Amino acid sequence: xxxxxxxxxxxxxxxxxxxxxxxxxxxxxxxxxxxxxxxxxxxxxxxxxxxxxxxxxxxxxxxxxxxxxxxxxxxxxxxxxxxxxxxxxxxxxxxxxxxxxxxxxxxxxxxxxxxxxxxxxxxxxxxxxxx
Amino acid sequence: xxxxxxxxxxxxxxxxxxxxxxxxxxxxxxxxxxxxxxxxxxxxxxxxxxxxxxxxxxxxxxxxxxxxxxxxxxx
Numbered sequence: 001x002x003x004x005x006x007x008x009x010x011x012x013x014x015x016x017x018x019x020x021x022x023x024x025x026x027x028x029x030x031x032x033x034x035x036x037x038x039x040x041x042x043x044x045x046x047x048x049x050x051x052x053x054x055x056x057x058x059x060x061x062x063x064x065x066x067x068x069x070x071x072x073x074x075x076x077x078x079x080x081x082x083x084x085x086x087x088x089x090x091x092x093x094x095x096x097x098x099x100x101x102x103x104x105x106x107x108x109x110x111x112x113x114x115x116x117x118x119x120x121x122x123x124x125x126x127x128x129x130x131x
Numbered sequence: 132x133x134x135x136x137x138x139x140x141x142x143x144x145x146x147x148x149x150x151x152x153x154x155x156x157x158x159x160x161x162x163x164x165x166x167x168x169x170x171x172x173x174x175x176x177x178x179x180x181x182x183x184x185x186x187x188x189x190x191x192x193x194x195x196x197x198x199x200x201x202x203x204x205x206x
Contacts (some may be wrong), residue, residue: 030195057149
């Protein structure tokens with residue numbers, strides 16, 4: 001059985017820049033790598049895929065806590081911001097925002113620009129996990 | 132292009148596994164700062180050596196072996 005939660009209407013998300021968030025083991029990512037390699041080597045198309053895999057549901061909830069979700073929404077709405085500007089908009093402590101941004105950037109949810117600002121490069125975050 | 136970022140379970144520091152594959156078969160397999168395989172280069176604990184690609188199965192096997200040998204953990 002699969003549960004999924006999408007932050008945009010599914011039909012609207014098909015052509016949008018989407019980060020798929022999954023719960024599962026690291027080996028799954030290597031399985032997909034092998035499968036995609038074999039398809040490409042045979043000349044078959046591979047759909048563009050960006051995935052963040054987390055080991056269990058608690059890590060998913062921690063990664064996308066309500067405060068971090070608010071951060072992502074604010075950043076997506078505003079476009080590239082410095083962490084200082086972002087913290088000011090969110091009315092949150094700079095250090096805590098810095099920690100959240102650093103961790104979300106390490107996981108590829110947030111990207112950094114060459115002028116040291118941060119942005120959300122995704123239009124849709126789609127979370128899915130199996131029971 | 133396939134890009135996967137994986138937070139590896141049971142690692143204290145929250146190690147990140149990165150898997151990247153481009154349409155022209157350029158690839159990156161990276162386990163934190165410990166191990167990286169990238170287009171005929173292999174780097175383990177900062178030491179870089181050439182890597183002779185044989186097959187994708189062999190590539191995965193070699194990568195996983197190096198991660199384990201370097202003290203990493205893949206489940």
